[in-house]
Amino acid sequence: MSRTRIFAVGQLGPISLADSKEAAVARLIALLREAHGRGAVWITFPELALTTFFPRYVYDDPADYDRFFEEGLPSPAMRPLFEVARELGIGFYLGFAEKVVEGGETHRYNTAILVERDGRVIGKYRKIHLPGTRDPIRKANFEHLEKRYFEVGDLGFRSFGSSVGRIGLCICNDRRWPETFRVMALQGAEVFLLGYNTPTLNIHHPEPAHLREFHNRLSLESAAYQNAAWVMAAAKCGAEDGFAMIGGSAIVAPTGETVARASGEDDEVISYACDLELGAYIRRSVFDFARHRRIEHYGLIASQTGIVIPEDEPAAGDAGETGKAAE
Amino acid sequence: MSRTRIFAVGQLGPISLADSKEAAVARLIALLREAHGRGAVWITFPELALTTFFPRYVYDDPADYDRFFEEGLPSPAMRPLFEVARELGIGFYLGFAEKVVEGGETHRYNTAILVERDGRVIGKYRKIHLPGTRDPIRKANFEHLEKRYFEVGDLGFRSFGSSVGRIGLCICNDRRWPETFRVMALQGAEVFLLGYNTPTLNIHHPEPAHLREFHNRLSLESAAYQNAAWVMAAAKCGAEDGFAMIGGSAIVAPTGETVARASGEDDEVISYACDLELGAYIRRSVFDFARHRRIEHYGLIASQTGIVIPEDEPAAGDAGETGKAAE
Numbered sequence: 001m002s003r004t005r006i007f008a009v010g011q012l013g014p015i016s017l018a019d020s021k022e023a024a025v026a027r028l029i030a031l032l033r034e035a036h037g038r039g040a041v042w043i044t045f046p047e048l049a050l051t052t053f054f055p056r057y058v059y060d061d062p063a064d065y066d067r068f069f070e071e072g073l074p075s076p077a078m079r080p081l082f083e084v085a086r087e088l089g090i091g092f093y094l095g096f097a098e099k100v101v102e103g104g105e106t107h108r109y110n111t112a113i114l115v116e117r118d119g120r121v122i123g124k125y126r127k128i129h130l131p132g133t134r135d136p137i138r139k140a141n142f143e144h145l146e147k148r149y150f151e152v153g154d155l156g157f158r159s160f161g162s163s164v165g166r167i168g169l170c171i172c173n174d175r176r177w178p179e180t181f182r183v184m185a186l187q188g189a190e191v192f193l194l195g196y197n198t199p200t201l202n203i204h205h206p207e208p209a210h211l212r213e214f215h216n217r218l219s220l221e222s223a224a225y226q227n228a229a230w231v232m233a234a235a236k237c238g239a240e241d242g243f244a245m246i247g248g249s250a251i252v253a254p255t256g257e258t259v260a261r262a263s264g265e266d267d268e269v270i271s272y273a274c275d276l277e278l279g280a281y282i283r284r285s286v287f288d289f290a291r292h293r294r295i296e297h298y299g300l301i302a303s304q305t306g307i308v309i310p311e312d313e314p315a316a317g318d319a320g321e322t323g324k325a326a327e
Numbered sequence: 328m329s330r331t332r333i334f335a336v337g338q339l340g341p342i343s344l345a346d347s348k349e350a351a352v353a354r355l356i357a358l359l360r361e362a363h364g365r366g367a368v369w370i371t372f373p374e375l376a377l378t379t380f381f382p383r384y385v386y387d388d389p390a391d392y393d394r395f396f397e398e399g400l401p402s403p404a405m406r407p408l409f410e411v412a413r414e415l416g417i418g419f420y421l422g423f424a425e426k427v428v429e430g431g432e433t434h435r436y437n438t439a440i441l442v443e444r445d446g447r448v449i450g451k452y453r454k455i456h457l458p459g460t461r462d463p464i465r466k467a468n469f470e471h472l473e474k475r476y477f478e479v480g481d482l483g484f485r486s487f488g489s490s491v492g493r494i495g496l497c498i499c500n501d502r503r504w505p506e507t508f509r510v511m512a513l514q515g516a517e518v519f520l521l522g523y524n525t526p527t528l529n530i531h532h533p534e535p536a537h538l539r540e541f542h543n544r545l546s547l548e549s550a551a552y553q554n555a556a557w558v559m560a561a562a563k564c565g566a567e568d569g570f571a572m573i574g575g576s577a578i579v580a581p582t583g584e585t586v587a588r589a590s591g592e593d594d595e596v597i598s599y600a601c602d603l604e605l606g607a608y609i610r611r612s613v614f615d616f617a618r619h620r621r622i623e624h625y626g627l628i629a630s631q632t633g634i635v636i637p638e639d640e641p642a643a644g645d646a647g648e649t650g651k652a653a654e
Contacts, residue, residue, distance in 0.1 A: 156624050178505040179625045186627045188636040205612045218583050222549035285532045290633025297483050298506045300513045302629040306617025309515040
């Protein structure tokens with residue numbers, strides 16, 4: 001028995017610093033309509049999909065960067081997107097900069113929400129693996145200041161029930177850490193949605209540019225395969241005011257195979273008829289966690305943050321044993 | 328400052344049920360000499376490298392399958408390999424079936440050892456993620472009875488200091504579980520060694536044959552990339568008495584790039600000049616575990632074995648929130 005539904009990914013080309021949020025939302029709506037026309041029930045949009053990737057710039061005063069943030073759900077800028085999505089009955093993932101007052105204090109997060117086909121917000125995730133720095137490093141003509149503008153997310157990695165399956169959310173750099181997906185899969189996630197803004201140039205350490213997309217793809221494919229889940233990954237890409245970011249938006253099957261992939265660096269919809277039963281079948285066989293995982297040997301993953309070199313000791317049962325034959 | 332040393336992988340073609348261990352060891356020695364001739368300081372051999380992959384056959388009486396097992400280190404069959412390796416000053420990883428009496432009881436494991444260039448056994452690993460079944464499933468003309476012949480390993484995932492770097496060991500199916508490599512990396516492993524025997528036909532669930540090698544490669548590349556470590560993976564491959572196994576032995580760089588790969592399904596050496604500093608550099612930057620891992624969000628990985636669907640609740644801060652714009 002298959003459980004097939006069409007999922008779409010809406011890749012965005014560049015958003016200029018000078019562009020309005022209204023213009024960005026109009027582009028998201030166009031992608032959403034295209035996805036709906038293909039029969040999609042859900043669309044995944046990029047990280048920080050309403051503005052340029054502003055963490056590349058240095059601002060000191062909240063008054064100068066508050067304009068990149070959203071308040072309320074839907075925020076005024078998002079409202080037209082919510083309206084059209086509900087009208088068409090299509091769910092979506094949207095990444096944006098969130099400003100919120102909680103406990104009398106203002107907090108800012110790099111956030112993604114999950115909006116059900118009837119318009120309800122059914123899930124929220126705040127980015128945990130924030131890359132970059134708090135202070136400028138002055139190594140290139142741009143920065144990567146996510147730690148300056150955002151707090152580390154406080155909602156954990158979760159899965160959310162929806163009308164189209166159980167969904168896990170993460171954002172960009174989270175995809176490089178296998179723990180992200182495993183924690184969501186252990187809560188039953190069968191589809192992972194994520195958006196990203198990945199500069200083509202890694203300003204923190206030099207590496208060949210082609211590795212940026214290779215690592216994106218390797219991360220997505222291994223996330224899918226290791227957890228027998230579908231992956232929807234949406235890039236914001238191309239050159240934003242001269243600063244290049246990778247594309248490579250993709251839909252990956254639970255077998256780890258990339259089954260759809262954006263070919264350019266501009267606005268583009270990709271879609272695929274995804275059978276969620278394929279993943280469920282694999283999770284009952286080769287990757288049946290309950291039968292095969294050996295958590296008694298995984299303790300360090302959750303108990304030790306950094307590397308600790310053990311004191312060397314002989315392996316059990318071979319204390320001091322040597323290759324006698326060579327004596 | 329680079330720390331470059333040549334590592335080799337010695338892939339084995341088929342070993343027939345009728346072949347003697349002496350013949351298998353002679354082939355291992357030929358591979359070892361070839362590796363040494365290329366300047367290699369270490370060679371990785373396959374899982375169960377001294378015999379055919381006997382878990383494909385059904386035996387009931389230990390008297391019928393004890394001949395596949397080794398006792399003592401080095402066992403009599405291994406002795407010539409230890410001798411030549413020590414003479415040439417080359418270290419090695421060797422997989423074999425281990426029979427051992429501990430605490431008055433006989434135990435059998437699917438084991439790998441790490442032998443230092445001076446002949447000392449400096450590490451041992453007993454396979455933890457045993458695939459297959461205890462009882463025959465009668466779905467094909469062969470079985471996969473690792474759970475029948477071996478106990479689950481009791482030594483955990485460890486790293487071992489050696490004269491050529493800090494090494495982590497695992498075996499075959501372990502490579503499909505990202506926890507394997509993360510636990511070893513958290514103990515400082517900078518090179519992962521593993522051997523495998525992977526049937527081309529998955530008898531547990533049908534899947535296209537090409538996915539078997541794709542999953543092998545995806546597992547190796549993601550293990551390397553996610554942990555910024557080198558990977559040495561050695562297949563026993565080709566048709567053993569008509570039962571086909573995949574090849575694809577590989578050396579993977581800490582960037583996730585496969586830098587050397589066996590091209591056939593017979594005895595073959597591949598080698599590469601590996602700079603361990605490349606991985607160390609990445610572990611100080613993008614994958615600096617101490618700075619970037621968020622273990623407060625990884626708890627489920629070590630505390631929960633199977634999937635548990637959470638009771639759905641609204642995301643924090645959005646209790647019952649709906650898309651007001653659509654009202």
